[in-house]
Structure formats: C-alpha cells, structure tokens
Amino acid sequence: MTIQPFGPQPFGEHPFPRGPAPCPRVLVVDDTLTVRLYCAQLLAREGFEVAEAVNGVEALEQALEQDFDLFVVDINMARMDGYAFLAEVRRTPALQAIPAVMLSTEAAEGDIARAYQAGANFYLTKPVDPERFVATVKLMTGVPCR
Amino acid sequence: MPLKKPAPHAPPPAEANAEMAQLAASFVEESRKLLEEAGEALLALERDPDDGQAMGALFRAVHSIKGAAGLFDLPALVHLVHAGEDLLGAMREGRLRMDSGAADALFEGLDHVGRWVELFAAQGSLPPELMETARRYAAIYRARLAGLEGAEGAPAPAAAAVRHAWADAAGLPEGAPLVTIEYTPDESCFFSGDDPLRIAQSLPGLVWSELAPREPWAAPEAFDPYVCNLVFRLVSEAPHSEVEAHFRYMPDAVTIGLRESEPAPDPEAPKAPTGPLSPLAVELIEAQRRALAEHPRGGAHVAATLRNVAAALGLPVPPEEPAAAIAALLATAPPASEPEPLAIAEGSATRSDTPAERTLRVEQAKIDTLMNLVGEMVVAKNALPFLARDAEARFGSRELAREIKDKYAVIDRITRQLQSAVMEVRMMPVGDLFKRFPRLVRDIARKQDKLVRLEIEGEATEADKNVIEALAEPLTHILRNSLDHGIESREARLAAGKPETACVRLAAAQEADRVVIDVTDDGRGVDPARVRAKAIERGLIDEARAAQLTDAQAVQLVFLPGFSTAETVSDLSGRGVGMDAVRSVVERLGGTVTLESRCGEGTHVRLELPLSMAVTRVLTIDLGGQAYGIPIDLVIETVKVDPADIRRLKSAEAIVLRDAVIPIARLRSLLGMEPHPAKLESVLILRLGHATIGLVIDDFGTCMDIILKPFAGILAHMSGFSGSAVLGDGRVLLVLNLKEML
Incomplete structure (x- = not known):
C-alpha cells in the first residue's frame, strides 16, 4: 500500500473499487506540516482517508463540502484556533454530530476543560503515542478493534 | 514475570524508513522556518516586551517545534524546548516579563536548537551528551520561573547510587546484576499523553514488577480517577544505560538503582490491572461523560x-440518550482486550483532496538542471544565425537564409520566455536574506553597548537565489563595519549632538535589471585623513599620490586589498577581510559597490547587482582573427576613429570625443600582440567604475547571450579573463576581464 498523503486526486475519483464498507474519513486540522504528515501516514496505513487543513477556517470550508467521520484538531492555529473551530462545528447542524478529538501539546487541565467545553469528545496530548492515536481514531470512528 | 510487549503494527521496514525520512525532512525544514520566526518574534519582544502579537508568534513557534520534535527520538531537544515553552507561557500570561537577560538565554537556546536540528538533518540522530546542554538551559529557564513561583526547579535526584529498600524486601536472591527501577508517574500524567502502564510493560529486560498505590486509596466518593496514584516497582536484567534510555522522557519520575542479585520469581506478582474494557476505551467513554457535562447541548456528538x-468494540449499539449510553457501555463487560490492529482494507489509499499548500517543493538541483538546459538552449539557438549566413554564402540560397532567420526569431522568443520563466522560479525575495540581520545587529550592538535601530526596506525585492546567497557575506561585513567603526559610542553620539540610538538602514530596490542594496548609517563616517594615513602606512599608495586625492577619492582607498582601518582587530570585524573582499564578491556577481561618506554624518554603501547571473550578454570583438567577449554592460558606445585623431600625451594616448578627452588603450598591446595598423581604428568606449576609457580593437562583432563558465583548473588564475563560453558554431569565446587588465 502506498502512502499518498498529499495526493492531488479528490475523494470521488478512487482508483480502486470501494470495498463494502467505505473507509472512514478523517480531517486533520493542524498548522504544523510535520504533524499533519505524521497523522496522515499513521491513519493511511490503517486504511483511513485523510484530509488536511491548516487552520479552522480551511477546516470548516472542507467540512461543509464533504462528509467526515472524525475531526482531529490542534489548538494553537492562526486565523481560527481549535476551540473556535469546534465551537463553530457544534453550532452547525450539519456538523454537530461529528466526533472530534483534540490533539495538542497543551497539557494543562484548563486547556483540556476548554476543549471539552468547546465540544471535543476526547483529548490527546502531543507527542502522542502512535498506537494510542490510531486506536483512539478507530474507536471514535467505529472501526472494529477486534 | 516477563510481561508481553505490545506487538507494534508497523508497515514493512523499507516503507517505514521512507516515511520516516520524509517526516524527518519535513520536520527539519519546518523547524528552520519556525526557528527563524521565533528569532524574529523574540527580537520584536525585546524591543517591546508588551508586543502581544510577537509573544503569541514566539510561543506558537516554540510550541510547534516541541510538538513536531516529539515525533522523533530527540529527548534533549524536546527537553530544552519544553523548558523554554514553560518560560514563554509564564510570559504570555503576564506572570513574567521579557527582559534582555531572558532574551539572551532564549536566543542561546534557539541557537542550540537550530544547531541540533541541523545535526539531526545531517546525522538522523543527536548524541546523548546534548542532554547536558539541554538540562543546563532548562535549569536557567526554570530558575527564572522559580524566581517567580518560589522554590520550584529543585535539582533532579541523582539517578545513580540509589538503593531501593523494597528490592531487599522482595527477597531477590544474590546473582547476576539487576537494575531496580522505581517509577512514580506524575500525578497529571494521564493528561500529558503518558501511558505509565505501557511504559512499564515495555521496559527492556523486565523480569519482575510490582504495582502499588502511592498513597492509600481514597474512599470511593472522594476518589479522583484523573489523578495517577501509582508507583511501579520494576526489576530489569537489561543494562543500566538501556533502562535509563527507556525512561529518558521522564527523568524526574524515575529512580534507577543497581542490585547485585536476582529476584525470586514471585508467583503472586501483581498482574497489570486490566479492566473489562481496554483502558483506552474506558478512558474514551469516561471522556464522553465529561464532554456531555461540559458542553451544553452536547448530545449529538457524544x-x-x-x-x-x-x-468498534463489537458491543450492542447503546441507546440514543448519551448519559444512559455511557452507563450502559461502562457496565458492559466483554473480555479484556487491547485494541487489535485492523486488517487493512485492500487497495485503500489515502489522499488529501485539498492540499494544504498549493506550492510545490522542488530540490534546487532540479531547478539548476533546468537552468543549465535553458542556458544550453540559448547557446544552441545562437547557431541558427551562423547557419543562415552559411546558407546564403556557401549555398547561395537567400530564401533559405531568410526562412532560417524567421525560425530563429520564433525560437529566440520562446527561449527568452522560457529563460525568464525559469529565472523567475529561482527568484527569491531579499527579505529571506535580510531576516538574519536584526539578530546580528542586536548582538553586536549589545556587545559594544551601543544603541542601534535597524531599519529594513524593500524586503520583497527579488533576485536570483545565487545572487542572494552570495550577498550574505558581503552584507554581513558591511553591517559589521558600520557597527564597529561607523556607529560611535553612546557618549560620543550625545556629545556630537546626535540621538543616542543610532540608525542603520538596509534598503533594497529594483532598478531596471539590477538590484540595488543600500546600507546607510548615521555614524561618524569614514575619515579621509585616517584612510590616507593608513594607506600610506600599509604601502598601498605613496604620499605624493595620497595628497593629490580628493577626500571622496581617498575614501575609496578602503577597497584596496590589504586595507583595514581598524586600530585593533576586534572580535566582530577586522578579521583580515575588508572592503576589498566585499568588492571582489560583488564584482564576481557582476555587480558594483560604491561607498560615500560624510565625515561626522554617516556612511552609505551601495551594492548594485544583476537580477540574475545565469546568462551574460556580451559584445564579441575580433582581434587577430580570434573572437573575444566583453560584457555588454561595460560598453557605452562603439566608434571608428581616424588614426590621425589619436593624440599622444607623453606615453599615453587619448581621443577627443564630444569635447571629452578619453584615454585609450590598445588591446593588442595589452595581450602582447603585434600592432595592427588599420585605416580606421575601432574603439570601444567602456565604463570601468567611475572612469571612461577607450579600447582599440581590430573589429566589432555582434551581441549575444552566453553562459559564462569561469575557468577551472590551471586556468583559474588567469585574472585577465573572466571565463569562457561555447559559441553556436562551436568556437570558444574568451570573455575578457577588463577591470583586471586596465
């Protein structure tokens, strides 16, 4: 399986016939290219489809255009940070039921509380253990773990 | 009781390596950018500690570096950055103020991180000794924080020579050396991404383990599941260093002791606590309880x-009502399980349908190849005019000649467009170069206790990457000169009635096809008398000539090789390279440098450079049947002169052109060739620096674009030539370096 985290093809034009269950789609929102790349690689390996956005504004634009099964959101971002993005998601009827996990280096209890207040479903601290991250994403998207 | 190591589900090694390399490259590149941003923000903060935007930018940059570095095995780097981030966090929240001491410490820290990133880029890893440096800086940062919070930042307990009492009590028999570890995870470790159980289980060489509460368990109603109250007692047969490496991210939470004995395999050794659900699943479900409590109307996403x-767990789908669902899920008791790796759906591939950046990263070598090919194309197309001439002269076909010329015009146009398109790709804003100077100026000014404001203008001006890169050194030198010799001490400035804070201006602008960079300061200027004296002392010029020079001319003496006005060789400049080094770099780039100075008012250095140095336009000339090239930008005009009009002035010759006397030189005699009398002398009027000079040649040729290749090997020292180029018809064109010859 080749990894093409930055592949230019849109979701619709899948080069292979889709299996019976479509792979969950995850939107990774982080302003750090390395983190996006890292998440994309980990999830791609597990068969997830990954889209990326560098800030909340871009993420909202994409979220409104396509269906996602999970948002992985950083806190510190320019233009629109993770809190604002989640608050916006939870206000938007079309998006409010999509689970979201915050992935941030902030480890203070205050930050975590703010994340849940904004509408996060889970909180992971960077640097995240890859297995823990993948397992979390699987659980939150309903991918069988056994 | 060797615990089972969790089986990692990694892709095949080759693929993983490629991924890792890609990730590392991205980390390095991104960190460089972030470090640059951090440096800029720190400078801004030092000027204005209340600059909230700079504080935010600095914190974000440092924070991002930490986040990304955590993906690699870079404990020292993470340790240092983490401590720096804590300090910045306190500053961002207004608990601590930025001062120049803190800025110094942070600058040094950033410098170390920068070096480590480069080291990581080169070697793929960092030597463990760096942890020492990281600890030192972390201690400095923590000390500043401690000054704030009282007695924080106590030194970490010495790791060696610890003897754990429980190890004796565990009844471990004498035998092979063993390492005993007491691992007390931080109370808030569940929130910092640590998984203490996994860390303990994956300890290399684990032979015995015990898990105990740190303090007696609280009553159920007071129990806080978010606080880690555990202590792990572990015994390993792995070497001490290996154990230390395992716990390198949490040195404060671990004590490591040595025991010269082997533990008795304890059949009653406590098992890892495993709930009915995987710990992560329980954690997730618990998190939903919290999400529901903290987010108003949080039903849908929960x-x-x-x-x-x-x-995911294969449980019956719980009821819609979230609170009930949480309870139902937590009550479910399927057999304990680690989340197992999922069989990868065949043929599924990942794509990001909206690339985050619309730019393409390309290696410079590829662009260089493209540029070289375009260059060869430029040269190859030059063959067509020769072909056209041949068609007419040798084969008598004027029509064919005209058609070739037509086609040449088309190819010429396309080639030019191609060339400018490729050149555009290579264009880089000078701002990328200027970025480093605020830091340089700050450091020098601080060392010399001067107050200097650096003003930068025209950062968006673009020039070829090679030109920009080659300019770094000369500009650094000019700025150093300015700060070292130009800017007076604070007292001297006040005494001279100038503002205490000096101003250095660095401005770039594009003028026609040249980039002009001005470095202006309001310092004391260059003293012509001192320059004259120094030049005489160095034997660069004799006294009589020095006296003849105007002040403006005398100032130009600083460009002579071996000249340096610095009385003492300072730490900062005057390392034996002077303005002559600046001039030679700039001239190699095909540019010029001029210096103007007003004593007491300041100095102005101007660099003029070509936008690109890839293609040179030359005028070919004929001399004894051989073609030579002369850079076209030196040529003012071409004239034919009657030999009778050449006046002899003692040993020199000159012509009068439009009432101006222009000295002339004969290229034949410069090259040691026999004179060649002609009915009309062909004279090139050239501009060399400030002088105008006529050069007598045999005949004029034509203008053409060439790719100038500097001489290599034994020819490299021929200063009379700047290089060679291959012409369209295969002949070699030597390009003259007239500045050296005349």
Whole structure:
C-alpha cells in the first residue's frame, strides 16, 4: 500500500473499487506540516482517508463540502484556533454530530476543560503515542478493534 | 514475570524508513522556518516586551517545534524546548516579563536548537551528551520561573547510587546484576499523553514488577480517577544505560538503582490491572461523560462517539440518550482486550483532496538542471544565425537564409520566455536574506553597548537565489563595519549632538535589471585623513599620490586589498577581510559597490547587482582573427576613429570625443600582440567604475547571450579573463576581464 498523503486526486475519483464498507474519513486540522504528515501516514496505513487543513477556517470550508467521520484538531492555529473551530462545528447542524478529538501539546487541565467545553469528545496530548492515536481514531470512528 | 510487549503494527521496514525520512525532512525544514520566526518574534519582544502579537508568534513557534520534535527520538531537544515553552507561557500570561537577560538565554537556546536540528538533518540522530546542554538551559529557564513561583526547579535526584529498600524486601536472591527501577508517574500524567502502564510493560529486560498505590486509596466518593496514584516497582536484567534510555522522557519520575542479585520469581506478582474494557476505551467513554457535562447541548456528538466506540468494540449499539449510553457501555463487560490492529482494507489509499499548500517543493538541483538546459538552449539557438549566413554564402540560397532567420526569431522568443520563466522560479525575495540581520545587529550592538535601530526596506525585492546567497557575506561585513567603526559610542553620539540610538538602514530596490542594496548609517563616517594615513602606512599608495586625492577619492582607498582601518582587530570585524573582499564578491556577481561618506554624518554603501547571473550578454570583438567577449554592460558606445585623431600625451594616448578627452588603450598591446595598423581604428568606449576609457580593437562583432563558465583548473588564475563560453558554431569565446587588465 502506498502512502499518498498529499495526493492531488479528490475523494470521488478512487482508483480502486470501494470495498463494502467505505473507509472512514478523517480531517486533520493542524498548522504544523510535520504533524499533519505524521497523522496522515499513521491513519493511511490503517486504511483511513485523510484530509488536511491548516487552520479552522480551511477546516470548516472542507467540512461543509464533504462528509467526515472524525475531526482531529490542534489548538494553537492562526486565523481560527481549535476551540473556535469546534465551537463553530457544534453550532452547525450539519456538523454537530461529528466526533472530534483534540490533539495538542497543551497539557494543562484548563486547556483540556476548554476543549471539552468547546465540544471535543476526547483529548490527546502531543507527542502522542502512535498506537494510542490510531486506536483512539478507530474507536471514535467505529472501526472494529477486534 | 516477563510481561508481553505490545506487538507494534508497523508497515514493512523499507516503507517505514521512507516515511520516516520524509517526516524527518519535513520536520527539519519546518523547524528552520519556525526557528527563524521565533528569532524574529523574540527580537520584536525585546524591543517591546508588551508586543502581544510577537509573544503569541514566539510561543506558537516554540510550541510547534516541541510538538513536531516529539515525533522523533530527540529527548534533549524536546527537553530544552519544553523548558523554554514553560518560560514563554509564564510570559504570555503576564506572570513574567521579557527582559534582555531572558532574551539572551532564549536566543542561546534557539541557537542550540537550530544547531541540533541541523545535526539531526545531517546525522538522523543527536548524541546523548546534548542532554547536558539541554538540562543546563532548562535549569536557567526554570530558575527564572522559580524566581517567580518560589522554590520550584529543585535539582533532579541523582539517578545513580540509589538503593531501593523494597528490592531487599522482595527477597531477590544474590546473582547476576539487576537494575531496580522505581517509577512514580506524575500525578497529571494521564493528561500529558503518558501511558505509565505501557511504559512499564515495555521496559527492556523486565523480569519482575510490582504495582502499588502511592498513597492509600481514597474512599470511593472522594476518589479522583484523573489523578495517577501509582508507583511501579520494576526489576530489569537489561543494562543500566538501556533502562535509563527507556525512561529518558521522564527523568524526574524515575529512580534507577543497581542490585547485585536476582529476584525470586514471585508467583503472586501483581498482574497489570486490566479492566473489562481496554483502558483506552474506558478512558474514551469516561471522556464522553465529561464532554456531555461540559458542553451544553452536547448530545449529538457524544451520542455519535459512543455509537462508534460501541461499534468498534463489537458491543450492542447503546441507546440514543448519551448519559444512559455511557452507563450502559461502562457496565458492559466483554473480555479484556487491547485494541487489535485492523486488517487493512485492500487497495485503500489515502489522499488529501485539498492540499494544504498549493506550492510545490522542488530540490534546487532540479531547478539548476533546468537552468543549465535553458542556458544550453540559448547557446544552441545562437547557431541558427551562423547557419543562415552559411546558407546564403556557401549555398547561395537567400530564401533559405531568410526562412532560417524567421525560425530563429520564433525560437529566440520562446527561449527568452522560457529563460525568464525559469529565472523567475529561482527568484527569491531579499527579505529571506535580510531576516538574519536584526539578530546580528542586536548582538553586536549589545556587545559594544551601543544603541542601534535597524531599519529594513524593500524586503520583497527579488533576485536570483545565487545572487542572494552570495550577498550574505558581503552584507554581513558591511553591517559589521558600520557597527564597529561607523556607529560611535553612546557618549560620543550625545556629545556630537546626535540621538543616542543610532540608525542603520538596509534598503533594497529594483532598478531596471539590477538590484540595488543600500546600507546607510548615521555614524561618524569614514575619515579621509585616517584612510590616507593608513594607506600610506600599509604601502598601498605613496604620499605624493595620497595628497593629490580628493577626500571622496581617498575614501575609496578602503577597497584596496590589504586595507583595514581598524586600530585593533576586534572580535566582530577586522578579521583580515575588508572592503576589498566585499568588492571582489560583488564584482564576481557582476555587480558594483560604491561607498560615500560624510565625515561626522554617516556612511552609505551601495551594492548594485544583476537580477540574475545565469546568462551574460556580451559584445564579441575580433582581434587577430580570434573572437573575444566583453560584457555588454561595460560598453557605452562603439566608434571608428581616424588614426590621425589619436593624440599622444607623453606615453599615453587619448581621443577627443564630444569635447571629452578619453584615454585609450590598445588591446593588442595589452595581450602582447603585434600592432595592427588599420585605416580606421575601432574603439570601444567602456565604463570601468567611475572612469571612461577607450579600447582599440581590430573589429566589432555582434551581441549575444552566453553562459559564462569561469575557468577551472590551471586556468583559474588567469585574472585577465573572466571565463569562457561555447559559441553556436562551436568556437570558444574568451570573455575578457577588463577591470583586471586596465
């Protein structure tokens, strides 16, 4: 399986016939290219489809255009940070039921509380253990773990 | 009781390596950018500690570096950056103020991180000794924080020579050396991404383990599941260093002791606590309880998450009502399980349908190849005019000649467009170069206790990457000169009635096809008398000539090789390279440098450079049947002169052109060739620096674009030539370096 985290093809034009269950789609929102790349690689390996956005504004634009099964959101971002993005998601009827996990280096209890207040479903601290991250994403998207 | 190591589900090694390399490259590149941003923000903060935007930018940059570095095995780097981030966090929250001492410490820290990133880029890893440096800086940062919070930042307990009492009590028999570890995870470790159980289980060489509460368990109603109250007692047969490496990210939470004995395999050794659900699943479900409590109207996403978790675990889908669902899920008791790796759906591939950046990263070598090919194309197309001439002269076909010329015109146009398109790719804003100077100026000014404001203008001006890169050194030198010799001490400035804070201006602008960079300061200027004296002392010029020079001319003496006005060789400049080095770099780039100075008012250095140095336009000339090239930008005009009009002035010759006397030189005699009398002398009027000079040649040729290749090997020292180029018809064109010859 080749990894093409930055592949230019849109979701619709899948080069292979889709299996019976479509792979969950995850939107990774982080302003750090390395983190996006890292998440994309980990999830791609597990068969997830990954889209990326560098800030909340871009993420909202994409979220409104396509269906996602999970948002992985950083806190510190320019233009629109993770809190604002989640608050916006939870206000938007079309998006409010999509689970979201915050992935941030902030480890203070205050930050975590703010994340849940904004509408996060889970909180992971960077640097995240890859297995823990993948397992979390699987659980939150309903991918069988056994 | 060797615990089972969790089986990692990694892709095949080759693929993983490629991924890792890609990740590392991205980390390095990104960190460089972030470090640059951090440096800029720190400078801004030092000027104005209340600059909230700079504080935010600095914190974000440092924070991002930490986040990304955590993906690699870079404990020292993470340690240092983490401590720096804590300090910045306190500053961002207004608990601590930025001062120049803190800025110094942070600058040094950033410098170390920068070096480590480069080291990581080169070697793929960092030597463990760096942890020492990291600890030192972390201690400095923590000390500043401690000054704030009282007695924080106590030194970490010495790791060696610890003897754990429980190890004796465990009844371990004498035998092979063993390492005993007491691992006390931080109370808030569940929130910092640590997984203490996994860390303990994956300890290399683990032979015995015990898990105990740190303090007696609280009563159920007071129990706080978010606080880690555990202590791990572990015994390993792995070497001490290996154990230390395992716990390198949490040195404060671990004590490591040595024991010269082997533990008795304890059949009653406590097992890892495993709940009915995997710990992560329980954590997730618990998190939903919290999400529901903290987010008003949080039903939909909590319910969706719970349904997904249930589906993932193969449990019956819980009811819609989230609170009930949480309870139902937590009550379910399927057999304990680690989340198992999922069979990868065949043929599924990942794509990001909206690339985050619309730019393409390309290696410079590829662009260089493209540029070289375009260059060869430029040269190859030059063959067509020769072909056209041949068609007419040798084969008598004027029509064919005209058609070739037509086609040449088309190819010429396309080639030019191609050339400018490729050149555009290579264009880089000078701002990328200027970025480093605020830091340089700050450091020098601080060392010399001067107050200097650096003003930068025209950062968006673009020039070829090679030109920009080659300019770094000369500009650094000019700025150093300015700060070292130009800017007076604070007292001297006040005494001279100038503002205490000096101003250095660095401005770039594009003028026609040249980039002009001005470095202006309001310092004391260059003293012509001192320059004259120094030049005489150095034997660069004799006294009589020095006296003849105007002040403006005398100042130009600083460009002579071996000249340096610095009385003492300072730490900062005057390392034996002077303005002559600046001039030679600039001239090699095909540019010029001029210096103007007003004594007491300041100095102005101007660099003029070509936008690109890839293609040179030359005028070919004929001399004894051989073609030579002369850079076209030196040529003012070409004239034919009657030999009778050449006046002899003692040993020199000159012509009068439009009432101006222009000295002339004969290229034949410069090259040691026999004179060649002609009915009309062909004279090139050239501009060399400030002088105008006529050069007598045999005949004029034509203008053409060439790719100038500097001489290499034994010819490299021929200063009379700047290089060679291959012409369209295969002949070699030597390009004259007239500045050296005349």
